[in-house]
Amino acid sequence: MSAVLKDAPQLAVMRDADLTEVLAIESAIYSHPWTRGNFADSLRAGYLCRTWRSGAELLGYFVLLVAAGEGHLLNLSVAAARQRQGHGSSLLGEVIRLARGRDARQLFLEVRPTNAGAKALYGRFGFSQVAVRPGYYPVHGGREDALVLTRTL
Numbered sequence: 001m002s003a004v005l006k007d008a009p010q011l012a013v014m015r016d017a018d019l020t021e022v023l024a025i026e027s028a029i030y031s032h033p034w035t036r037g038n039f040a041d042s043l044r045a046g047y048l049c050r051t052w053r054s055g056a057e058l059l060g061y062f063v064l065l066v067a068a069g070e071g072h073l074l075n076l077s078v079a080a081a082r083q084r085q086g087h088g089s090s091l092l093g094e095v096i097r098l099a100r101g102r103d104a105r106q107l108f109l110e111v112r113p114t115n116a117g118a119k120a121l122y123g124r125f126g127f128s129q130v131a132v133r134p135g136y137y138p139v140h141g142g143r144e145d146a147l148v149l150t151r152t153l
């Protein structure tokens with residue numbers, strides 16, 4: 001029983017000391033990962049940056065901005081070896097809880113049209129497409145559009 005409790009994933013405030021592990025996941029799962037500077041700026045700016053750990057193991061993390069009654073999910077990531085185990089769903093549930101707690105009434109995010117896994121996850125959570133940002137993302141040799149998804153909270 002105590003081993004189960006000890007290993008149950010926990011949400012925690014992300015700190016500078018987490019960034020080496022965060023960047024290891026980030027660079028393994030994205031073709032164009034955020035840099036250490038992107039995360040450090042988010043921490044300094046007071047964005048809601050959280051880690052998701054089982055014991056010492058970093059499973060995932062997110063970066064959320066809440067302002068003027070709107071949440072913007074800027075980063076949601078699960079370690080490659082830990083995907084398809086429900087952690088992305090748990091983290092997205094935490095994002096929604098946190099955004100609601102800060103009085104956000106709407107949650108927005110961007111996703112690549114080619115990111116079938118993320119699109120499936122967001123669809124399950126009731127997100128729908130409201131816009132396309134042309135050429136928003138870098139891809140090797142060019143740019144890719146972003147789909148803007150939203151749901152009410």
Ligand SMILES: CC(C)(COP(=O)(O)OP(=O)(O)OC[C@H]1O[C@@H](n2cnc3c(N)ncnc32)[C@H](O)[C@@H]1OP(=O)(O)O)[C@@H](O)C(=O)NCCC(=O)NCCS
Nearest residue numbers: 029076077078083084085086087088089111117118120121
């Ligand atoms: C997208 C991401 C956060 C999902 O995290 P996860 O822990 O794998 O998600 P879950 O295990 O909670 O999956 C929930 C559901 O989402 C859908 N899903 C998730 N990944 C999928 C994939 N690769 N292909 C198809 N469906 C997928 C499925 O419906 C899944 O349910 P199921 O496993 O019962 O079929 C994770 O794959 C990730 O970090 N990807 C790389 C970074 C990224 O793309 N982030 C989002 C940027 S917008």
